[in-house]
Each structure stands twice: as C-alpha cells, then as structure tokens.
Amino acid sequence: MKRLFIFIMGVMMAVVATSRTFDMKQLGADAKGIKPCTKLINQTIEKAASEGGGTIYFPAGTYLTATIHMKSNITLHLESGAIVRFSDRFEDYLPFVTARWEGTVMQTLSPLIYAHSADNLTITGRGTLDGNGLKWWLWEFETRKVIKENGGKLPSLDKLQQMWVDANKDLEISDYYKPSLERKMFRPPFIQFYECTNILIENVKIINSPFWTVNPAFCDNVTIHGVTINNPSSNPKGPNTDGINPSSCRNVRISDCFISVGDDCITIKSGRDADGRKYGKACENITITNCIMLSGHGGVVIGSEMSGGVKRIAISNCVFDGTNAGIRLKASRGRGGVVEDIRVDNIVMKNIQGDAFIFDLFYDRLSKVEPVSERTPIFRNIHLSNVTGNDIKRIGYIKGIEEMPISELSFSNMNIVAGKGFQAETATDIRFNNVSFTVEEGPSLNIRQCKDIFLNDVRTKQPIAGQPVVDLEAIENLSIIHCDSTQIVRK
Template sequence: MKPTLKTARNLSLCLAFFLMLANKASAQKYFNVQDYGAKADSSTLATVAIQKAIAAAVKVGGGTIYFGPGKYLTGPIHLKSNINILIDAGAELHFSDNFDHYLPAVPSRWEGTMVNNFSPLFYAYEAENISITGRGLINGNGKKWWATSENFANVQPTKYMEIFKQNNKNVIAPDLKGWIERGFLRPPFIQFMFCKNVLIQGIKIINSPFWTVNPQFCENVTVQGVTIENPPSPNTDGINPESCRYVHISDCHISVGDDCITIKSGKDRDGRRMNVPAENYTITNTTMLSGHGGVVIGSEMSGGVKKIVISNCVFDGTDRGIRIKSARGRGGVVEDIRVSNIIMKNIQDEAIVLNMQYAKTEVEPVSERTPIFRNIHFSNITGVDINVAGKIVGIEELPVDQITFNDIQMDAKEGFNLLNASNIEFHQVTVNAKNGSALKTDNVTNLELNGFKTNKPLADSPVISLKNTSNVFIHNSWPKAGSPNFVSISGSKSSNFTIKNNNFKALKNPVIKSSEVKEKLVFD
C-alpha cells in the first residue's frame, strides 16, 4: 500500500520522539560503578573501578557516576568537568585509612597556605559543573588521621614527613608553623580547587579526617540539605568555603569537632600573595549543634571577606554563635556582613564575638599586616542560656568600626563587653545578665544606645558601665527599679555625653560619674 502523507507525517513524528528520548537518555547517562568492577560489599578497593567509570563518562562529555545500595571501599575520587557523583539511598562510601592511597600529592590549600599534600578524599581541579548528590552516606574514616594530630608530641619521622618536605620546598614555612611539627598535614574530605558550578546536595558525611566541605577559589557553589556529623576530633570543621564567590549554604544540619561553618580567604603572607577574597555568600535555614563556633569568619582572612548574609539559623550547644576573629599579621578586611533572624541557646562562651586579638601580639604601625573589621550588622537575635552575650575586642591602632545591634534579646551570665571600638550602635537591645553590667565599654568612641535595657536589674551593678568612652548618645531608655544606677561613667578619656528622652523616674541616681571625668553631665 502506498504510504499516505498522513502516514509519513506520523512516522516522522514517531522518529522525532524516539530521537528525543535517545538524546535525553544520552544526556542523562548513568555509569554504574559496579559495571566497572566495584564491589558493593566493601570486599575490595573500588578506586580503580570508579576511575574507569569517570573516564568513560568524560569520553561522552559527562554523566552520572552511580553508587547503588551497598558498601564501597575506596581511595580518593577525582572529579572532572560535567561529572555528578550520585550516592543513592542505602549506598555508603567508606574511604580507606591507608595513607599511601592518597599519594601522589596534589595541589591543595591547608589552613590558608598553598601546598602540595595528600589528595583530598573528593578532589577536583579547574573543573566545571561538578556535583555530589543523593541520600547516601560517605564516611571519611578519620580516626587514624586524627591520631597524627592528637599525638603530635610523640610523632616520629616517617616517609610522609619526607614526602611533604620534598613537595613543599618553596612553602613559606612560618605560615604553617605549629602544624609542620605534627609530622604531616591531613587531607580535607571534599576539596574542589578553582572550579565553577559546584553542587553538594542531600548526602550525609561523617568522620572527616580534617575540614569536611572545603571549596577553594571556586565560583557558584551550592551546599544544600547536607548533614555533617563528626565526633569530638581535631579541626574537623563542617563547611569551609575559602576565597570563593557566590556561595549558597542552606538547609544543612551540622555537628562537628571544630567550627560548623567557617569563611576564610588565606593566611598571612601567602593569603595576601593569592589575594582572593571570600565574597557574596548566603548562609540560611541551617541548624548547628556541637562545634567551637556556629558561623565563624577567620582567622585566616588575609584575602578579605565581604558581602556575607547569615539568616534563619539555629545554634544549639556550640561554644560560640557568630565569631569573627583575626590578629595582627593577618591583614585583610572583613566588611559588609549581615546577621539576622538567629536563635541561640546553650552557648558555652560568647553568643557574638568580634576579636582582633585572636593571637597575642604587640602594637605595631598600621600596614598590610593590620586586619580591619567594619560595617557589620546584627539584628533579630534571641539568645537563652548564654555564657557571654557579646564581646568586641579591637586593636589600639585600628579599632573595630561601624557595628550595629538591633532587636537583640539575650539571657546570659555576662553582658556585652567592648574594647577598642568606634561607631557602635545598640537599638532596642535587652540583656538580662546574671553578673555585672549588661554593657561594659573601654576605649570606645561614638556610641549610641537607643532603648537599651535589662528586665532583671542587679542591686550591685549599674546597667551600663562606660570607661574611657567618648561621644555617647543615650536615649529612649526606661530602666526598671532595682539597679543602683543606669549608667556609670569612669576614665579620664570619657567625654561628650548626650543623655536625653529617657524615663529615669524609677532610679534615684540614674547616672553617676567618677571624679576623673571632668565633663559636667546634663540629661533629662
């Protein structure tokens, strides 16, 4: 029968449909590692099989490396462009703790210094469109690695120390001082270097040898819905994006042996040499439990950190909440930071701390070695069962500058302490301190207190204690009865106070000053 025009058209449509399906299947091609020799019972090392699967995917332009349910034992996995590692529900990747499996050394960055070191467990260099996804588990098997750091006092020379020395003859040794003495440097769990379009999503990560998720010099990084659990262990930070641009961290659950999330940009001279800032990060909708800090900036921030937004997070049981730290010698600028809508409880040290004296140093002239903290803003934060509500520690030659606190509620053993700071504002801040004043200052200039109060005044302490503090504006306050004074002023450098639009009816002596304060106080 002679084909009709309609029949020909239908055949063409069917052919087009099957071609579309074929193209779609090709675009979504899966490479099951078991087809390349990997065993799902952890009986043999799967490293070579995984490498074969990745190589096969690269030949066709990329694809998904698939791990089905089961346990896989492997050494390091090196991703190439357009590769997705899919670890399905029920699948577990257990990384070998045989240090030889992580040689030869690869270009890396360690604690802010460029080195050649053991391969990270997941590694990529100058790749694009790479991802690790799924609902499975990856286990770094870090216990043996941790022992090399915890027992460093008894470290004996090993071949790994010699390999490290041979591979790092040009490394600026002082920048790694204190770590080299431990013998050699542990690898990060996931470290992608100079990559673009990175996604880590859904997986659970445990027992990292060192820092867990550590992209370096990357652009457009997303870490979403990831669970990270490391037991008490040395330097097992959760997510540490260094010198990256456009980083998005959301919907994660983190409990680790060091900081939960840390933003860094290189250390001292080597960090300034690379001079790549960490910028344009968003961190949101994340819970953080055990850890030295919830979200931390520094102390390796020599390339600068800027344009960071932290919001809608819960810190429960971390040593500190928001921590920004540096020291003389680091250099770099931390600026344009916004922290909002945060709940903190059971914080062992400070809920908020900005510390430019993280290491003991002497005063020196301002130079490229001088760190700078400025334009940092905190709002809508509630803290309960806190040790210290907040602390700002600047350096004499360059104080912390332009810091604001808005709508803060803190129940703490101690209140806020400010040293070496300028242009500080508190708006509608309530601090219920169990010991001492709710706010103490020393060597502070340009301080505004708007509606600052405590709901639980102490009979032996003024609400606010100002020492060597100048250019102060206190307004819209309504202290409750119970404190001996609302404001106590001391120090020969204290001057220029404006105290107005307050309701001091509940206090007999709302403002007092020591004899060394020469300025006459006028207030209403």
C-alpha cells in the same frame, strides 16, 4: 541532556543526546565494603568525562575506596542505603596534589574527593560519605604529643613527612605559624574542589571527616543544600573537623544544612598571612540560611585565615544549639585582610558554652602594636539583628587593636539571657538599638576606650541590685536615648 540540531534533506530535526549513568555495582564494584574499588571508580569517571560527562551511581551497599578525582560534568549519586567509605591508609592519598590547607597553598596528600580546574561538579543523593577518620585523628593526637615532648620538634621524619618537606621547600610561612606545620604531614580535607566552577553538593550525609569536611577553594558558584555533616565532638573527638569552609570562593549558597562537628560548623576563609595576600582573593557573596548547628566551636565563623578579605556575607534564619560560640569573627596582626559588609538576621541561640558574639583582632594574643600596613586586619560595617538567646555563658565581646579599632557594628532587636554580659574595647561607631541583655552577674554592657557609641532602649529584664546595666569608661562621643540613666555608670 544535550539537544543537537541536524538537517536531513533540508529539514531541521532535533536529536536528544543524554549523558550516561554508570552503575558501579553492575560494573563490578564490591558492594560489601571489603574489596577496594578506587581504580574502578576513577577509571569510570575518566570514561564518563571522555564522553562529555555522566553520573557515577552507587546503589545501596558499602563501597570502599581511596581518593576520588572528579572531572568536569561528573555527578556522584549515592542512593539511599549507599555508603562510600574511604580508606584510612595514608599512602592511598598519594601522589601529592595542589591544595589549600588551613589557608596555605601547598603540595600535600589528596583530599578524599578532589577536583582541580573542573566545571559542573555534583555530589547528590540520600546516601552516606564516610571519611573513616579515626586513624587520622589518633595520628594527629600522637604527633602533637611527640612534638610537645621533644621541645616543639619532630625527632625524626617518616616517609610521608619527608616527602612533604621535599615537595614544599619554597613554601613561605610566617614565623609564628611554623610550629603548626611542624607535623610535616597533614590530614586531608574530605571534599576540596580547587579552582572549579558550578558546584552542587546536595542531600548527602557526610561523617567522620579526617579534617575539614566541605572545603572548596578558589571556586565560583557553589551550592551546598540539605547536607548533613556529623563529625564526633567527643569520645574520641575529631580534631579540626570543621563542617563547611569556603576559602576564597565567590557566589556561595549554603542552605538547609544540619551540622554537628569537632570544630567550627561553618567558617568563611580567604588564606593565611603572606600566602593568602599573595593570592589576594576574597571570599565574597556568601549566603547562609535555614541551617541548624549543634556541637561545634562556633556556629558561623569568619577567619582566622582571612588575609584575602571577606565581604558581602548574609547569615539568616539559623539555630545554634550547643556550640561553644555563636557568631565569631577572629583575626590578628600579621594576617591582614578586610572583613566588611556582613549581615546577620533572625538567629536563635541556646546552650552556648562560651560567647554568643565574638569580634576579636587579638586571636594571636602575643601580637604587639605595629604601623598600619597590608598586615593589618580590618573589621567594619557589620550588622546583627533579631537575635534571641538563652542559656548562654556570656553574651560576648569586641576587642579591636590600637592601630585599627573595629568599626561600624550594630546590634538591633535582641533579647538574650546569659551568665555574663557584653564587653567592648577599642572600637568606634558601635550601636545598640532595642536590646535586652539580662545577666546573672556584672553589667549587661561594659564599654571601654571606645568612640562614637549610640545606645537606644538598652535594658535588662532583671536589674541586679547595686550593679549598673551599662558601665562606661573612657568613652568619646556618647549618645543615649530611651535608657534609664540611673542604670548607667560613666567613668
């Protein structure tokens, strides 16, 4: 709504100008999901944008479309009972647009909902966005199979694959990442706003994404609230169908979301390797709160594409129930970037299939020691507190690299029951305070080749006969307070 002031015979009067709502069904869109309405939707967006903005309204019904290109001051509103289903014809997402795909900026198929350099974008309502992803997933599985059977190469290129090659001749790619791009045609993210500001995605349900689901890139002031994301994790699995992936974004608020997907639930990223460092834009000032994560590789993940850096992240009041991992930070040599100033608080975990906590600078297991440079990743100043967990396979691990140990981590006020304990290797200034780690086998804590370790009130509910609670090896500068010294073994 805009308020304009005009003068009539010397008297100032206020005139209220309201933005228009465009009812897609009244404008002729097929509400039975048979006839595509891509052209009508995008023409209506253009018309609304020419008037300064407006709401594209979908009443109850099913609407078939391909890519929707949003403009500044546009709202997509889906009424309860409205389903916007996207085409699974790959050619419908031409022409190529500029997008960031897995941390690399390229020319590629358009995201299903896309905007570039726009302001004030909103997607809201109680309806459903259906990415219709099955055909995309099957293409991905088949392409991987063909590449594997042909020694890591595609034997021939189809039209879209050749178009991608022609459009990205100058793309700089790290050697070890080149096999990942051998498919030469890429499933698009569901929603990617690129270099946009003031974004609101609220209350909608999003299902069956072809690839990453909500993936703003280089955006500022993003709010994602009350969103449900459901991508299959089995039968058939939607591969790489992450839930929410802000990439090199600032001032992002994610709250009250429900996520169950075929990959990570929420992942914070900032670009891959040399391409990410070229843009050099961190993902920063991010809050994640009051979310529930079910199926997924990780609950909240940072990396592995974090070459631009990740900083000032607050994660609180979340439940992870059934994810493979809980909190996971991952990177490797060659990636570069600094992850710092991370706070995790008030988390409940259950039925974690792998590790509750992962801090891993060996995501590329084949990396070798190299001089410290812009290629060296850094994890530091990360603090976790008030975590409860049970039915967990392993509490987790820290694994730094020789030239850059992980530093300044703390674990406070935790009560976790798991099959196996927590391991730390190649790290400095690691603190455990008021921690109960109860395990079925092995030590609760196994710390090797670390420096400046502080243990205060570290314990277990059920000691294992003949097994220390804490096992230490090659430790420099150790402080132990309020721990049972008979349950600590030093080597």
